[in-house]
Amino acid sequence: MFNAILPLLFSLLSCAYAAPLTAQKADGPIGLHVGGGIVGFLVLVLDVIVWIEVLQSTRPISHKLLWALLVFIFPIVGVIIYFLFSNRKAHMGGYEAIP
Numbered sequence: 001m002f003n004a005i006l007p008l009l010f011s012l013l014s015c016a017y018a019a020p021l022t023a024q025k026a027d028g029p030i031g032l033h034v035g036g037g038i039v040g041f042l043v044l045v046l047d048v049i050v051w052i053e054v055l056q057s058t059r060p061i062s063h064k065l066l067w068a069l070l071v072f073i074f075p076i077v078g079v080i081i082y083f084l085f086s087n088r089k090a091h092m093g094g095y096e097a098i099p
Contacts, residue, residue, distance in 0.1 A: 043075050043076055043079070044075075046079045047071055047072075047075050047078075047079060050067075050071050050078075050079055050082050050083075051068055051071060051072075053088070054067045054068055054071075054082075055068070057088075057091040057092065058091050058092075059091050067082060067086065070082070
């Protein structure tokens, strides 16, 4: 599965940027830098992995939609809830590993 999304990760990595090392004026609404950086990129990668896994699972369509929306609306909390409570092993029969 990870071999299939490796090109996607490299293309997303080229778009990611880290927070600047020099002191600059804060841009955000409460005085914080806004931009994502490496932590934002890691959250994006985990979200994409969860979406691919959910869409290729054997869950009913309504459950797929609910998991995808949960991860889309709450990216960090949704991924944590998915990995803790989704019963992933019971729904892994819907796709084959790429050789």
